[in-house]
Amino acid sequence: MFLTEQELQRITAFRQELHRYPEVSGDERETAGRVKQALLETCPDELIEALGGHGVAAVYAGAADGPTVLVRAELDGLPIEEISDVPHRSLVSDKGHLCGHDGHMAILLALAAGLAKRGPERGRVVLLFQPAEENGAGAAAVLSDPAFAALRPDLSLSLHNFPGAALGHVLLREGPVNCASRGMKVILRGKTSHASYPEDGIAPTFALGRLLSGLTALGNNAPLGPDYTLVTVTHARLGEPAFGISPGYAEIWATLRTLTDDKMAELVEAAERLAGEEARVTGLQLEISYEDVFRQCFNSPEATAVLNQALADEGVSVESESALLPMKASEDFGLFRTVAPSAMFFLGAGEGHPRLHNPDYDFPDALISIGARIFMRAIRNTLG
Numbered sequence: 001m002f003l004t005e006q007e008l009q010r011i012t013a014f015r016q017e018l019h020r021y022p023e024v025s026g027d028e029r030e031t032a033g034r035v036k037q038a039l040l041e042t043c044p045d046e047l048i049e050a051l052g053g054h055g056v057a058a059v060y061a062g063a064a065d066g067p068t069v070l071v072r073a074e075l076d077g078l079p080i081e082e083i084s085d086v087p088h089r090s091l092v093s094d095k096g097h098l099c100g101h102d103g104h105m106a107i108l109l110a111l112a113a114g115l116a117k118r119g120p121e122r123g124r125v126v127l128l129f130q131p132a133e134e135n136g137a138g139a140a141a142v143l144s145d146p147a148f149a150a151l152r153p154d155l156s157l158s159l160h161n162f163p164g165a166a167l168g169h170v171l172l173r174e175g176p177v178n179c180a181s182r183g184m185k186v187i188l189r190g191k192t193s194h195a196s197y198p199e200d201g202i203a204p205t206f207a208l209g210r211l212l213s214g215l216t217a218l219g220n221n222a223p224l225g226p227d228y229t230l231v232t233v234t235h236a237r238l239g240e241p242a243f244g245i246s247p248g249y250a251e252i253w254a255t256l257r258t259l260t261d262d263k264m265a266e267l268v269e270a271a272e273r274l275a276g277e278e279a280r281v282t283g284l285q286l287e288i289s290y291e292d293v294f295r296q297c298f299n300s301p302e303a304t305a306v307l308n309q310a311l312a313d314e315g316v317s318v319e320s321e322s323a324l325l326p327m328k329a330s331e332d333f334g335l336f337r338t339v340a341p342s343a344m345f346f347l348g349a350g351e352g353h354p355r356l357h358n359p360d361y362d363f364p365d366a367l368i369s370i371g372a373r374i375f376m377r378a379i380r381n382t383l384g
């Protein structure tokens, strides 16, 4: 390990401090401030703030020209009340670092401390603390921020801790690792009327009923491959809670999920066609909008090879054919592949560990040094 036991302890304490003060997507102002203070102690060559929101990036440059290697962590916590009794549990009610992004940040701060001692020989390392991963907005916001042009990577790396896999054991595969998904909001507007004269209004009742089953039926239960589609209705609403009114309004929220971006385009078209037909036959106005849009996350062969070499050099056990990959869940890191080869690995958080987004989840601090060693080896192998 490139840090002393004492340095690691400081970073572990910092992780627990971040854990106490979670902030949700797009609202990571104080977290970004804490990260910035910690980064300044490592004297980066450049420090960029307010990237795509509250994003922060630190740049460590070598003396010679060379490629830019970007390593990404996430700033955001979740709007979930933490119920664990760890001493560093969240001090903010209804919010918790329950996806381990505090741990991912600590791993990047360990890299910062290592790079402060010895920078890369050539090229640049960019440590990116990205906002708003949980709602899928952050990666897109960072990549489209004009300040990102100066940070443009030649290789992007990331990790996610992974409860369900043995502690410290790595899952890494080339190709798809996370599904594409998006939240589809369908609004149907008709006309209210007296409940005794429903024929005077236009009620979306039957259209809502048919869409609840019709949208769900667009999911095909295929194995998790190129043909896979899943539609999960997550919320629906009809009219108002009153007995005297025949409703004039309905709303359906559904999460569409596929393994590939191409299949997502097909699924979106099918879902919109279905909603359009229902609105048309009933004479309803239709509005469709999307939130939480995630592209497929796909590990490039070049970037996966860099990680595999680092894992071999560090003697970390890795599994490339795991039933746990690809994941049905989504991850916005996939968008970095539009800029340069990218890959992320999954670092086991323990088989019996509470799952991500569970209220009793806490990032295992033992993973800080393992994650940092793997990234640092990939950096040294690439940039010296």
Ligand SMILES: [Zn+2]
Binding pocket: 098, 099, 134, 356, 357
């Ligand atoms: Zn999460």
Ligand SMILES: [Zn+2]
Binding pocket: 099, 100, 101, 133, 160
């Ligand atoms: Zn996460």
